[in-house]
Amino acid sequence: MSRIEELARFVGVPGGYDDLWAWSVRDLDGFWSGVARHLGLDLPGPVLAEERMPGAVWFPEARVSYAATVLDGRPEDEVAVVGACEDPSATVEITWGELRRRTASLAATLRDLGVGQGDRVVGFLPNTPDAVVAFLATASLGATWSVCGMDYAASAARSRFEQLDPVVLVHASSYVHGGREHDRSDVVAELSAALPTLRAVLEVGTPAWDDALASDVPFEPVAVAFDHPLWVLFSSGTTGRPKGIVHGHGGALLEQAKVAAYHFDLGPGERLFWFTTPSWMMWNFVVGALLTGASVVTYDGSPAHPATDGLWAVAERLGVTVVGMSPGYVAACQKAGVGPAGHDLSRLRRVGISGSTFPASSHEQLQAELGPDVQICSISGGTDVVSAFVGTAPTLPVWPGELSRPCLGVALDAFDAEGHPVRGEVGELVVTRPMPSMPLCFWGDDDGSRYHEAYFDTFSGVWRHGDWITLTDHGSVVIHGRSDATLNRNGIRMGSGDIYEPVEALLEVREALVIGLEEPDGGYWMPLFVVLADGVELDEALDARIRDAVRTHASPRHVPDVVIAAPGIPHTRTGKKLEVPVKKVLAGQDLGSSYDPGSVDVPELIDWYRTVGRSRRTR
Template sequence: MTAPDWTPPSTQPRPYRIEEFAQLASTPAYAGRDLAGAVAGGGVEGYDELWRWSVDDLDGFWRCVADYLGQGLVGPALTEERMPGAVWFPESRVNYARTVLEGRPADEVAIVGLTEDPGATRTLTWADLRAEVAGLAASFRSLGVGEGDRVVGYLPNTPDAIVALLATASIGAVWSVCGMDYAASAALARFEQLEPTLMVHASSYVHGGRTHDRSAVVDELRTALPSLRATLEVGSVAWEQAVGTTAELGYVDVPFDRPLWVLFSSGTTGKPKGIVHGHGGAMLEQAKVAALHFDLGPGERLFWYTTPSWMMWNFVVAGLLTGASVVAYDGSPAHPATDQLWAITAEHGVTATGMSPAYVAACQKAGVGPQDHDLSRLRRVGISGSTFPAVSHRALADALPPVVQIASISGGTDVVSAFVGPAPTIPVWAGELSRPCLGVAVNAYDESGAPVRGEVGELVITRPMPSMPVMFWNDPDGARYHDAYFDMFPGVWRHGDWITLTDHGSVVIHGRSDATLNRKGVRMGSGDIYEPVEALPEVREALVIGIERPNGDYWMPLFVVLADGVDLDDALKTRINDAIRAHASPRHVPDVIIAAPGVPHTRTGKKLEVPVKKVLLGQDLSGALDPGSVDAPELLDWYAEVGRSH
């Protein structure tokens, strides 16, 4: 087996929660075998035994998860196993907000709200949070919002957004939110599908030392959403009266699969899809990842840099399901200094923090990072959003205290959770994700649907997960839902990522399968090229595209965004090609290297490989791409011109 780059510390002041869970799972009511001993003493072998049980006995595993987390679910877990359409916990009635809020110690901190202004910290105890949710829920009812109605938020990442979500959930209404960096067109492309009853909004957000006034966007949204009965502005007199209302905190208990929230796809390859998750599925799956994979619980604190538009915001809220406290930050990750996220992690005693590979790389190139801060409470650094190169992983590990685990995860908005990632009891290999998550039947298939090992295949999930969507919004016959995941392999979830399952059990993510390079029949992941190229100090970012030409040729250009003052001369091109050849293979070397003014991304930071490929091919994206979902839509015009010239 390949030697890992990190192994769990030999001493631990208390059992990891995954070990506590394995002790419960070992009782006759669930597995009735020594899973506890396996996990405590077996390293990866012990985890692998626990994982095998978790996907072989879905009913026993998920009943055990619910009992361990105190979620009060009754009856069998999985009564109809099919994809799509699995039936989970049909005898249970639940409410996501109840599970978050009940049984928490009144005086302990639940949420720390931060902005770029260090003097603007706002702290909510569990008692404060319950009181504000109760008051806001009562105000929602007084505005005519009831079970099944949609409440939308146009909000920054503040405690108020979490309060609004929990108030919505508590009354059985359905929540959806966009961050305030979204243009009016992007927000409307999502909200107008839902025909919302109420909009909660702010008037501004903070980023990069500036307060960005969004009142004109709010006015446009209010005018363009005729279904609205009311709007409520955070910070206004009406808002303060609403959250300050003295009310009893009650809950509408609903069936396990009743819609909780609607998350939307990026909107970069068509109209954003409204992905609907149920109260029970989101509650159960996200709490599992938070507690068992990130070891979160009472006394722990979670901070993940995100905006409300990204599923990681929902995951941060899910930290509350374990009794941990969370940090909500409205601001730039690099203001007032590049290492702002590390400064927050240190100052606020964060035990699990999260960020993107791009942020880690920016800190490394600036010569700042965790080495400059007191991270004595930190135990885990989560990495998500894109592939994390091994060279960046090892550089980050060198700057962290040895006890800290770098915890890369990969999943998606589709399941509002992770498919593969870490566990506190198992090792980490740089550039890889340690294992499939518990209860997630991960496999890699070739094009014929046969499992493959040690080579690139499609990421598939062969048995149901509780947080798979209950439906897509406005998809009455389920056709769009089926086509999104089950068209290639009937009855098996195809996620759209290329992965390799390694000989030591880890998972390597190569990127989206619909953007994967395929040179003369050999499939290659773009991440294998980005890693060595973006490690060069002269290169800020890279984008590689594979183009199938009508004459059968294959053209693979590499676009590079250069550091200030750097020119793309022949010497630098040679260095880039040599780095790719040494790190990957000669087959990965591009046909041409082109200096680019930038790389366009989704609002959550993912490179737009598929839309760029389409514009290079001369396709018109005006009807399929919402410019508001792209951080720099004008760059697509530049790439279109490159396509025309080639």
């Protein structure tokens, strides 16, 4: 029996998934208290003390610890975390007992450095077990964690961390990708110098780090309020500085445990490997699987090394039961004629897909390669709630190109422009009742105005996420892509601001505009439009300089597909680049009533971008 079926019996809701979901969004108190009791969480008192969005108050009498929920009561000698990399011989296994001991030891080190509740600890780290330990140790003290992957340029990491006034930086000196070790010592030095509030800098892999993990001290987690800040995840920085999204201990652990346990059927004896980086919310999701007692795999390296099907080889070698990847990786394997076939994946039960829309043709081919006993689990959620809005479950059918259902406890709907529910046609993804993991706030947004503007300006009291969706007549959800301008390439969200800064710093470039466009065949086109200085032409040398600037100062993932010289970039009258309207006209969409030419500085430029889009579509 699956864990979701156990939950239905436990809470006394007969029938299938649809009955359970309907109850879960109708009776939030009953559902979330039932989940807490079924998962063995001690959450006393009222559940949803104040229902409003934003600002819902959950479990006001509860005291929780994310780290304690992960580590308490686990079997000492069973494997909790597997640290893998491109070199199979370097794989390490860490038991629950060892993970608890290392966490306690590092927490003691941090405590000796004066780290306490409310302080911020940041990580500039690859996806290794050390990152998991650093997070759990930070959380156990009631301090707040934030992390960036090591492919981020110093300026990109700095724009995030400097907002937090961190007291400790935990970092590595390098990361591995594509068969090569990438030295990042210079970036670490620049980042450290740019954070004046640091009391200490800890480098993993050094004798000092080994000493920090070597103490045999008691694990003494601090219990905090349900809404005590756990971590800060950063938005992509589409407009201005990236937004620091703050989640609480209780909301994050409840939501992540729910998705892992009931939608992916994870628990003791299961093993999750989801290819991600620490910069992406899926890293937090992987750590969250530990809440269920499942073991997880961290991976420092490329999924396509030493061959395109490298990720499948890791899944085989480590005997994972759930593996996760992006649609882009699946497409790359299929184009190369490789994939799960030829690998012993006898323990594999589910393949998770996230990060962007998954074309039906790719789904069908992958399912044929996996066979009928492996379920493909497409999910869609966001950094905003560090969870999923829609996905599947062991008891649900799966349709290629569709996501099976809204997740339990998610009051999901599709609204038209007037805020009316729509079925069978494209609408805005909205959530009409609170979720425990909705942000506590944005960091530094003292009056809550940026938070309100991000999600609640369009429909009062209703969360608008920024995805176009269709709710089908058989209950599934079709995701059409972002309705805002966030870049989402190969499953990794990126910020246009990280691209603009280095490109617009070039003397030859006056201004730049980058667009990420989901295409009907499942592809993703990311052009960079540049307005050049007088007398400058876009030749091969300048094209190469622009690409190199993006690669150096942001990351290789940020490099555009094509650089196009443009006659200008349209703005609002207040100077904001019109990324969303340009994206729509490139896709051939009607701007409709939401577009007011009178609010645009040079409205005729929209027609130029419309022509570019038409030319690409008719090739």
